[in-house]
Amino acid sequence: MTALKNTTLQDNPLHVYSELSASEVRALQRWISSGDAHRIVPGLASSAPTAEWPSLVARERNRVLAGLFPGAVIGFRSAFAGGIPVDDVIHLSYTYHRTVQLPGLTVVLVKAAGRAPGDMPISGRELYFPSSPRLLLENLTTSRSRIHKAAGREAVEERLLTICDSRGESHLLELRDQARGLAAELALEREFKLLDGLIGSVLGTRSTHKLTTKAGKAKSAALPYDHKRLALFEKCAARLRATSLPDAPAPSKTHAARLNFAFLESYFSNFIEGTEFGVEEARAFVLDGQPIASRPKDSHDVLGVFRQIVEPGWSNQTLASGEPALEQLRARHADLMKERPEVGPGQFKDRANRAGNTEFVLPREVRGTLVEGSRLLPGVPPGLARALLVMFIVAEVHPFNDGNGRLARLVMNAELSVAGACRIIVPTLFRDEYLDCLRVLTREGDCEPFLAAMTKIQQWSAAFDYDDLDGVIAAMRSCNALEKSRTQFKLLWPAPAPATVV
Incomplete structure (x- = not known):
């Protein structure tokens, strides 16, 4: 294998071109020419055996996505799942439509608005996680492709119920106000109308959008309980x-x-x-x-x-x-x-x-x-x-x-x-x-x-x-109260009562 000195290429078997200096790119290209590394897709190469590529991409997923698609926002079902792939597919809001096959991962690029207010960088990279309002709006979009991009209405309804139960109705109202401000910027006005109706139904302030999930029906009828x-x-x-x-x-x-x-x-x-x-x-x-x-x-x-x-x-x-x-x-x-x-x-x-x-x-x-x-x-x-x-x-x-x-x-x-x-x-x-x-x-x-x-x-x-703290600590210590092992110690009664086991 060609010796490479003073370069980050030695530090990681997965190489993202956008992270490398010009001299490191030239060194990597020589390495590829010699057969010591292989290009996976434009902008990404590896010096590891082909069989290891899926696990490398999975381990370095955010680094790879930020390097190949700078400025992308994790979107739709992937964001709904917390930023991880769903069925080995991850959706990104980007500047154009395309599907890119990586080892063990399908990247579906959806032409959509770039970073919006509230979207947060992931690990300091040029890859962003959407705000909660954006996440909910995007997952109410209509999916027309073979790979469904949105989690759908029922999943959003479940999430709204969870938010209401965990953080209260006031937080749901704040979320609706934030979504109203984002909808025009993201061109998701239709989705906002649906979200607005669902939130109103969860809060019980309107019934234009009937809740359809089991939890939603229970919420509408009475406060659900176990x-x-x-x-x-x-x-x-x-x-x-x-x-x-x-x-x-x-x-x-x-x-x-x-x-x-x-x-x-x-x-x-x-x-x-x-x-x-x-x-x-x-x-x-x-x-x-x-x-x-x-x-x-x-x-x-x-x-x-x-x-x-x-x-x-x-x-x-x-x-x-x-x-x-x-x-x-x-x-x-x-x-x-x-x-x-x-x-x-x-x-x-x-x-x-x-x-x-x-x-x-x-x-x-x-x-x-x-x-x-x-x-x-x-x-x-x-x-x-x-x-x-x-x-x-x-x-x-x-x-x-x-x-x-x-x-x-x-x-x-x-x-x-x-x-x-x-x-x-x-x-x-x-x-x-x-x-x-x-x-x-x-x-x-x-x-x-x-x-x-x-x-x-x-x-x-x-x-x-309990009048004397030193005395009570000493007494509890003598009763084994501060010990951890029940196999080695028994909890005793304090004197002058008989040392009977609790």
């Missing part, structure tokens, strides 16, 4: 109504004790979600105000939970019944996650989420499931019973993109505070048992392990003296 989850909530509520649960009184009587309890609750609640600090390190930035420069967002996660425990407006806020519960949860989440704008503080999730094999409530059913589930709360006795139901509802719906576990425990403990009962600390060693009993309830509908585990851990939380 029927299976609601049945599970009703079963849990019935069991809680029929069971007399012991409520441990709040052990923290002094201001210092309440602060110490709040610190430990926030520390453990974040630790079981993966925000791991040493307890002394966390104590320094939560109680002593020492900043953690290396992990600012993680430290703010702990502080966010701590703040909602100590501030009476949050710590004593019982969850409302019906639609008011939605705004309560959004406001609490917005405050809890305000230092993490990337997760959408206060915005219901816009994509499905899961933990292991458990799939949580779909985005479009979040609001309805929370509304219907919260209507069960007044019929359950206040205190531990209602606290466990509200925690299970929030954990099972998983209404936000992040922070759901911490949020579920906060609303649970708020119900306990209102009743004058001991808030629940879930120590590190109890994490797996806590999650296991929730999984059994989710998958098998068996409430008993959940009720038994949470009753015991409330009693355990109430068994410590």
Whole structure:
């Protein structure tokens, strides 16, 4: 193979001419002449074996597209799918019509407007991802070619329903205003009329465009909810109504004790979600105000939970019944996650989420499931019973993109505070048992392990003296509360009670 020195040709087996200097292009041409490289299409060559070309193009797709079609905007079905090929086809809005075959990828160039306001560069290259209004408008266009370019009306309707459920009606109105301004520039006035009608139908302000999807019909008839989850909530509520649960009184009587309890609750609640600090390190930035420069967002996660425990407006806020519960949860989440704008503080999730094999409530059913589930709360006795139901509802719906576990425990403990009962600390060693009993309830509908585990851990939380932080940390450490392995350690009761296993 011809030796090439001081050139980027050695760095990557896929060579895009537009990235090369004149001397590098000449070197590549000599390399091609010698048979050490091969031209794939004009402007693109490779020194790798032919069999590797599809995987190279797939790996370097955005680089290749930006190099071959500078200024192109990912469009239509490809944009609707998040910028990836659909059935090995990617659509680009470009300056002319053409279909280009690359190894493992068909590029369909559609003559359309170039970059428009709101379109965003991908990885700093001359390749752009369309704004949300443009994406929706383009996918309402009519497809006449063999390869359908648009996702179509039903797919757009589904997307509008998801946007409305996750971000609220005001965001849908903003999106419509932005689309109105873009429609003329993109020559998509007909598509805007259709989009305008669909948004009006989703919002219930007009009925000129009847919704046709199952989700749309449910949206039009009533607020959709997860029927299976609601049945599970009703079963849990019935069991809680029929069971007399012991409520441990709040052990923290002094201001210092309440602060110490709040610190430990926030520390453990974040630790079981993966925000791991040493307890002394966390104590320094939560109680002593020492900043953690290396992990600012993680430290703010702990502080966010701590703040909602100590501030009476949050710590004593019982969850409302019906639609008011939605705004309560959004406001609490917005405050809890305000230092993490990337997760959408206060915005219901816009994509499905899961933990292991458990799939949580779909985005479009979040609001309805929370509304219907919260209507069960007044019929359950206040205190531990209602606290466990509200925690299970929030954990099972998983209404936000992040922070759901911490949020579920906060609303649970708020119900306990209102009743004058001991808030629940879930120590590190109890994490797996806590999650296991929730999984059994989710998958098998068996409430008993959940009720038994949470009753015991409330009693355990109430068994410590929180007036002296050094003392309670030492006591919890001696009870193995800060350990992780259930196979090596058992969670013990603090002295002077007998060292019985929880």
